Amino acid sequence: MALPSTISAARAMAEGLPTQLIHEGVKEYPKPEAVKFTYGTAGVRTKGAILESVCYRIALISALRSKKLGGKTVGLMVTASHNPEEDNGLKAVDARGEMLESSWESHCTAAVNATNADELIAALETLISTAKINLSTPASVVYGHDTRPTCPALCKALASGLAAMGANIIDAGLKTTPQLHYLVKALNTKGTPDAYGEPTEEGYYAKLSAAYISLVSKFPPTSSPLIVDCANGVGAAALIGLKKHIGEQYLLIKAQRTDTKTPGALNSGCGADYVKTNQRLPSGYEKESSLAPGERMCSFDGDADRIVFYYLRGPASQPDSFRLLDGDKIASLAADYIVELVKKAGVELEVGCVQTAYANGSSTKYLQQRVPVTCTPTGVKHLHAAAERYDVGVYFEANGHGTVLFSESAQRTIKEAEPSSPAAEDALSQLSALVELINQTVGDAISDMLLVEVILRSRQWGAEDWDGAYEDLPNKLLKVTVKDRFAFKTEDAERKLISPVGLQAKIDNEVAKYKGARSFVRASGTEDAVRVYAECALAPELDKLATAVARLVQETDV
Ligand code: G16
Numbered sequence: 001m002a003l004p005s006t007i008s009a010a011r012a013m014a015e016g017l018p019t020q021l022i023h024e025g026v027k028e029y030p031k032p033e034a035v036k037f038t039y040g041t042a043g044v045r046t047k048g049a050i051l052e053s054v055c056y057r058i059a060l061i062s063a064l065r066s067k068k069l070g071g072k073t074v075g076l077m078v079t080a081s082h083n084p085e086e087d088n089g090l091k092a093v094d095a096r097g098e099m100l101e102s103s104w105e106s107h108c109t110a111a112v113n114a115t116n117a118d119e120l121i122a123a124l125e126t127l128i129s130t131a132k133i134n135l136s137t138p139a140s141v142v143y144g145h146d147t148r149p150t151c152p153a154l155c156k157a158l159a160s161g162l163a164a165m166g167a168n169i170i171d172a173g174l175k176t177t178p179q180l181h182y183l184v185k186a187l188n189t190k191g192t193p194d195a196y197g198e199p200t201e202e203g204y205y206a207k208l209s210a211a212y213i214s215l216v217s218k219f220p221p222t223s224s225p226l227i228v229d230c231a232n233g234v235g236a237a238a239l240i241g242l243k244k245h246i247g248e249q250y251l252l253i254k255a256q257r258t259d260t261k262t263p264g265a266l267n268s269g270c271g272a273d274y275v276k277t278n279q280r281l282p283s284g285y286e287k288e289s290s291l292a293p294g295e296r297m298c299s300f301d302g303d304a305d306r307i308v309f310y311y312l313r314g315p316a317s318q319p320d321s322f323r324l325l326d327g328d329k330i331a332s333l334a335a336d337y338i339v340e341l342v343k344k345a346g347v348e349l350e351v352g353c354v355q356t357a358y359a360n361g362s363s364t365k366y367l368q369q370r371v372p373v374t375c376t377p378t379g380v381k382h383l384h385a386a387a388e389r390y391d392v393g394v395y396f397e398a399n400g401h402g403t404v405l406f407s408e409s410a411q412r413t414i415k416e417a418e419p420s421s422p423a424a425e426d427a428l429s430q431l432s433a434l435v436e437l438i439n440q441t442v443g444d445a446i447s448d449m450l451l452v453e454v455i456l457r458s459r460q461w462g463a464e465d466w467d468g469a470y471e472d473l474p475n476k477l478l479k480v481t482v483k484d485r486f487a488f489k490t491e492d493a494e495r496k497l498i499s500p501v502g503l504q505a506k507i508d509n510e511v512a513k514y515k516g517a518r519s520f521v522r523a524s525g526t527e528d529a530v531r532v533y534a535e536c537a538l539a540p541e542l543d544k545l546a547t548a549v550a551r552l553v554q555e556t557d558v
Pocket of ligand 1: 524
């Protein structure tokens with residue numbers, strides 16, 4: 001189908017939905033039969049080969065979202081992040097660079113499951129009347145994609161949906177998810193007093209690198225390189241871009257797993273999810289590199305919105321040598337550092353931390369002794385919203401997805417405060433630079449990597465010093481395949497199952513057998529599986545507990 005001219009489609013929009021074009025689009029991108037899509041934790045995610053109809057339809061909704069927001073640019077990112085290469089997905093980004101407003105998710109789910117064009121048009125009309133959308137308002141949508149082989153076809157379907165709606169289309173090409181979020185915010189704030197940065201990929205690197213260099217330049221450099229596992233994904237390209245802006249005297253990076261061409265390589269045996277879930281080095285690292293004990297290493301995920309760090313305490317061959325510095329450890333490092341700067345600066349700002357049920361019990365205890373801590377369900381949108389309630393909200397999922405939010409009033413306080421001493425002046429200027437360094441739209445592996453480097457450099461710490469904050473409780477994450485994961489419903493920030501009825505009581509009975517134990521079960525929003533998390537005080541008991549809970553899930557077999 002040839003793309004309709006944007007001007008004629010825009011004219012048609014003034015009169016109502018472009019129904020004829022939508023009929024043509026649905027014919028070209030039919031919904032696969034017997035598939036139920038869900039717009040969940042991270043948009044829609046499934047096998048890339050069956051997603052064209054989803055892309056076409058979510059594009060229509062994105063154009064409506066932009067109209068609802070008075071023509072501001074919204075974003076679409078084609079990625080399946082940490083999932084295997086054959087998967088793909090689509091996440092929608094709102095005008096301030098945050099995740100799509102949650103009340104629109106059910107409309108997305110209705111639209112992607114409509115079996116024909118009439119049903120789709122009805123779903124769109126329901127949205128238009130519920131959200132009171134003025135169709136004559138212009139629309140603008142920017143989209144990007146990761147390195148997956150299914151991306152070109154999905155982007156084509158997406159562009160077709162946007163053109164049908166007469167939207168202004170900005171094709172940002174290959175991007176990390178956080179770069180796309182950055183672009184949305186930068187495009188919408190350009191030329192205003194809140195300008196977030198140049199709305200280009202170069203602008204993104206320029207902003208981050210200028211802040212990073214200003215923060216680290218007064219501290220002695222670290223001589224050892226930071227070894228970065230790029231998950232064979234788009235993060236590899238972003239790291240090359242970043243290195244052009246940050247000289248080796250400021251950050252010595254050794255990029256690994258940068259192969260974006262070999263089929264099947266993405267996230268395979270590497271990447272943040274592999275390292276965090278298996279609590280081990282990326283596969284093959286031991287053989288390839290002479291990894292010196294204490295050397296800092298980190299892994300991005302497939303779209304570079306998560307990061308975990310790690311190091312070896314002794315030789316790679318030695319059991320227990322591997323030490324993980326995950327999202328919880330990053331949150332603790334960042335919260336401590338910011339609290340200290342706020343105190344030194346002499347300003348009144350409440351620093352708080354947001355975690356999920358996956359946060360290691362030791363990290364929660366450590367943080368609660370220092371700052372207020374909130375627990376939310378999994379998913380950036382939940383953590384982000386909770387973090388916005390603090391002046392400075394540090395939010396991280398244990399899997400390495402997170403960032404720090406400085407509220408508008410906190411930013412004003414930092415900018416306008418009169419320092420009472422040279423030390424306070426220095427702390428204020430560091431806080432100002434942090435506001436620039438941290439990608440406040442969403443978790444960002446590159447920005448978080450730089451944040452950790454800044455803190456370690458300013459403290460003159462190695463990985464082992466950072467690791468010393470607290471000792472993780474032994475923990476394990478398992479995946480269980482069930483007939484219907486949606487039958488597993490939770491409450492209390494996912495810490496308790498309410499369905500299937502009776503399963504939680506059985507889990508509680510099992511947990512009670514172990515010292516200092518905790519376990520919960522929830523349906524994944526990104527994979528067709530139920531996740532089981534278990535932690536306990538005594539390492540030898542952990543496998544038994546995790547396996548017993550996983551068995552209970554399997555036996556329930558709904
Ligand atoms: C997405 C979400 C994260 C979530 C992760 C796993 O990350 O953005 O908030 O922690 O999925 O979710 P689940 O356990 O529901 O599968 P990503 O990096 O895959 O986009």
